[in-house]
Amino acid sequence: MKLTINRNTFMNELSTAQRAISSKTTIPILTGVKIVLTTEGLSLTGSNADISIETFLSASDEKANLTIEKTGAIVLQSRFFGEIIRKLPEDMFTLEVLENNQVAITSGAAEFVVNGLDAENYPHLPVIDENNQLKIPVRVLNKIISETGFAVSMHESRPILTGVHFILSNSELLAVATDSHRLSQRVIPVENAVEDFDIVIPGKSLLELSRSFKDEEELVEVSIMENQVLFKTKTMYFYSRLLEGKYPDTNRLIPNSFNTEIEFNVPALLSAIERASLLSHEGRNNIVKLSISSDEVTIYGNSPEIGNVQEELTYLKVTGDPLEISFNPDYMKDALKAFGAIDVVVKFISPIRPFTLEPVDSDISFIQLITPVRTN
Amino acid sequence: MKLTINRNTFMNELSTAQRAISSKTTIPILTGVKIVLTTEGLSLTGSNADISIETFLSASDEKANLTIEKTGAIVLQSRFFGEIIRKLPEDMFTLEVLENNQVAITSGAAEFVVNGLDAENYPHLPVIDENNQLKIPVRVLNKIISETGFAVSMHESRPILTGVHFILSNSELLAVATDSHRLSQRVIPVENAVEDFDIVIPGKSLLELSRSFKDEEELVEVSIMENQVLFKTKTMYFYSRLLEGKYPDTNRLIPNSFNTEIEFNVPALLSAIERASLLSHEGRNNIVKLSISSDEVTIYGNSPEIGNVQEELTYLKVTGDPLEISFNPDYMKDALKAFGAIDVVVKFISPIRPFTLEPVDSDISFIQLITPVRTN
Numbered sequence: 001m002k003l004t005i006n007r008n009t010f011m012n013e014l015s016t017a018q019r020a021i022s023s024k025t026t027i028p029i030l031t032g033v034k035i036v037l038t039t040e041g042l043s044l045t046g047s048n049a050d051i052s053i054e055t056f057l058s059a060s061d062e063k064a065n066l067t068i069e070k071t072g073a074i075v076l077q078s079r080f081f082g083e084i085i086r087k088l089p090e091d092m093f094t095l096e097v098l099e100n101n102q103v104a105i106t107s108g109a110a111e112f113v114v115n116g117l118d119a120e121n122y123p124h125l126p127v128i129d130e131n132n133q134l135k136i137p138v139r140v141l142n143k144i145i146s147e148t149g150f151a152v153s154m155h156e157s158r159p160i161l162t163g164v165h166f167i168l169s170n171s172e173l174l175a176v177a178t179d180s181h182r183l184s185q186r187v188i189p190v191e192n193a194v195e196d197f198d199i200v201i202p203g204k205s206l207l208e209l210s211r212s213f214k215d216e217e218e219l220v221e222v223s224i225m226e227n228q229v230l231f232k233t234k235t236m237y238f239y240s241r242l243l244e245g246k247y248p249d250t251n252r253l254i255p256n257s258f259n260t261e262i263e264f265n266v267p268a269l270l271s272a273i274e275r276a277s278l279l280s281h282e283g284r285n286n287i288v289k290l291s292i293s294s295d296e297v298t299i300y301g302n303s304p305e306i307g308n309v310q311e312e313l314t315y316l317k318v319t320g321d322p323l324e325i326s327f328n329p330d331y332m333k334d335a336l337k338a339f340g341a342i343d344v345v346v347k348f349i350s351p352i353r354p355f356t357l358e359p360v361d362s363d364i365s366f367i368q369l370i371t372p373v374r375t376n
Numbered sequence: 377m378k379l380t381i382n383r384n385t386f387m388n389e390l391s392t393a394q395r396a397i398s399s400k401t402t403i404p405i406l407t408g409v410k411i412v413l414t415t416e417g418l419s420l421t422g423s424n425a426d427i428s429i430e431t432f433l434s435a436s437d438e439k440a441n442l443t444i445e446k447t448g449a450i451v452l453q454s455r456f457f458g459e460i461i462r463k464l465p466e467d468m469f470t471l472e473v474l475e476n477n478q479v480a481i482t483s484g485a486a487e488f489v490v491n492g493l494d495a496e497n498y499p500h501l502p503v504i505d506e507n508n509q510l511k512i513p514v515r516v517l518n519k520i521i522s523e524t525g526f527a528v529s530m531h532e533s534r535p536i537l538t539g540v541h542f543i544l545s546n547s548e549l550l551a552v553a554t555d556s557h558r559l560s561q562r563v564i565p566v567e568n569a570v571e572d573f574d575i576v577i578p579g580k581s582l583l584e585l586s587r588s589f590k591d592e593e594e595l596v597e598v599s600i601m602e603n604q605v606l607f608k609t610k611t612m613y614f615y616s617r618l619l620e621g622k623y624p625d626t627n628r629l630i631p632n633s634f635n636t637e638i639e640f641n642v643p644a645l646l647s648a649i650e651r652a653s654l655l656s657h658e659g660r661n662n663i664v665k666l667s668i669s670s671d672e673v674t675i676y677g678n679s680p681e682i683g684n685v686q687e688e689l690t691y692l693k694v695t696g697d698p699l700e701i702s703f704n705p706d707y708m709k710d711a712l713k714a715f716g717a718i719d720v721v722v723k724f725i726s727p728i729r730p731f732t733l734e735p736v737d738s739d740i741s742f743i744q745l746i747t748p749v750r751t752n
Binding site: 077080087102109111112113114115271278279282306307308309312313314 | 460647658685
């Protein structure tokens with residue numbers, strides 16, 4: 001293998017493949033990046049137990065300025081290789097496989113010779129049937145991930161809850177995540193109906209996926225196998241394992257009749273919650289109290305050691321019974337951030353029953369649920 | 377005490393005073409910031425075992441928009457107080473001491489009440505005779521600190537070496553630091569001759585001092601007492617303890633005859649050293665090798681596991697004997713960064729004797745010394 005290429009373009013591809021490479025792996029070859037050069041172009045692959053990323057750079061890509069002298073493949077230790085490329089003196093560099101898997105990296109007067117590994121020993125990526133595909137814009141997928149991914153469980157005690165549950169049926173894609181204290185569910189319409197599915201994708205995989213996309217306007221093709229999902233764009237194949245097991249029936253958790261409803265502008269409410277949580281974070285219980293009456297809505301935070309805070313909240317509309325309810329402000333902050341700068345309606349049943357948050361704009365099918373904290 | 381003030385201006389003062397406040401202190405009141413309001417203005421004080429910082433904001437400062445309703449003083453837990461101020465909803469806020477050292481902080485609809493401490497219990501700062509002063513521009517002081525401070529020892533085994541040695545005599549200010557592996561010495565002329573001094577200031581204090589200055593064009597007044605130094609600007613008093621003990625005679629360490637001399641452009645050499653050190657960092661010994669002959673200068677880095685690098689260096693001029701010498705590239709990188717984008721001459725005696733680096737421009741009295749590593 002021998003090629004000459006633009007350093008920045010290569011670095012860009014490498015950092016995408018590196019998202020899947022962990023230095024903690026127990027399989028030595030997986031600390032490496034697999035480099036494959038064909039007459040069509042250059043592909044880089046990184047992989048760990050959960051995800052694999054394969055990038056592709058076309059031989060005709062102008063920015064890459066790729067010269068292919070000899071096709072071939074090699075695996076190079078990822079971290080070092082990246083640091084070397086980053087510090088090379090010139091805009092272009094040459095990579096050449098010598099004997100015994102040694103690799104020469106030259107740029108200007110600098111000549112590195114590093115030890116590589118035989119690409120034949122690199123594990124094969126899953127083979128996924130690409131007939132059964134869902135196509136959606138990257139922007140839409142990224143939005144669903146940011147609207148639900150934060151609500152997955154961080155604890156391995158119930159592994160299935162560390163993923164986001166995706167259900168495709170009736171030309172609708174539903175995504176829901178819960179850590180059993182709060183829940184976030186988003187439904188979007190899907191054109192081009194394809195075969196229905198019901199899968200659970202690890203939250204961490206989705207986060208890396210979101211960060212790996214480079215063009216929000218592109219379409220991504222989603223293909224599913226028994227225990228793997230592939231997200232495919234023009235320049236990247238992103239594989240993730242699926243979580244096994246039955247996701248709980250979250251539909252029955254969402255209440256549908258309420259006694260108190262109040263509308264807020266999200267950024268205003270979020271700022272007030274952030275202030276109230278400054279003191280609650282220091283208390284024994286991380287809770288803030290919301291008090292709703294027909295003419296005044298107030299939030300309280302308290303820490304016996306530091307002091308207390310109260311703030312009369314600006315709201316858009318309130319209906320129903322007066323209420324005092326306490327909750328973890330961190331769940332509220334996460335929920336509000338997922339909505340962005342819109343108006344939401346918060347609906348309560350009683351101080352001990354979960355409450356919901358939804359956009360005032362009823363065209364958007366997005367609901368969040370937060371379990372309150374009992375204070376007596 | 378009761379005042380109303382612009383939040384950003386106050387935050388700016390507070391973050392300066394907070395540089396001296398450590399959450400690790402064993403003296404509870406020192407986790408607090410002391411706030412003193414007089415008819416002249418507002419002062420904030422933070423302090424730890426090594427440094428104390430007192431900021432002053434004049435009542436007539438326009439940006440502060442300060443309204444003094446009642447003078448007084450209080451101590452508030454620094455970290456929380458800062459977080460509260462940062463998150464207040466409006467541009468202005470009011471601070472009022474209530475009964476029992478409780479303090480109300482109000483801004484818009486948000487009302488915090490936090491527990492303060494009696495300002496009478498805050499330790500007194502040292503009283504320093506301000507007659508014996510050296511005045512230099514902040515810019516010049518900052519430059520000396522950046523040129524020498526990096527070379528202080530990080531180890532407490534010889535505490536005196538953790539400081540920078542400053543000697544004022546014959547209208548010259550000399551600053552020198554060494555960790556016994558490398559040394560950096562800078563001498564600048566000083567106008568307005570004042571009483572000579574010979575002090576050692578902790579490197580950490582100097583770093584904080586540099587970061588605390590806001591205006592590089594201001595003059596700073598340096599006053600010295602037996603075990604304290606005060607750096608005074610219009611808006612800040614910065615106190616540091618001095619290190620006790622006798623600083624070693626570094627003058628005798630600097631050689632004055634050499635066998636090989638070579639001139640480099642600093643940024644070009646620095647980039648090459650950074651590349652060579654990529655691999656040396658991974659080896660058992662963190663060393664790179666420099667090979668100098670009359671027609672070629674080459675740097676080598678090597679790690680048995682990863683690989684090796686060699687690079688022919690661009691230099692301006694070489695004279696004297698051929699030489700092969702090995703050294704820790706990190707010391708070389710620090711030294712080169714301290715010079716900035718100038719040309720330097722590196723002078724060698726032999727592979728086992730310390731070598732020096734100096735600006736080619738002989739008007740600048742700045743010398744660095746690095747001890748090589750014996751490789752056999």
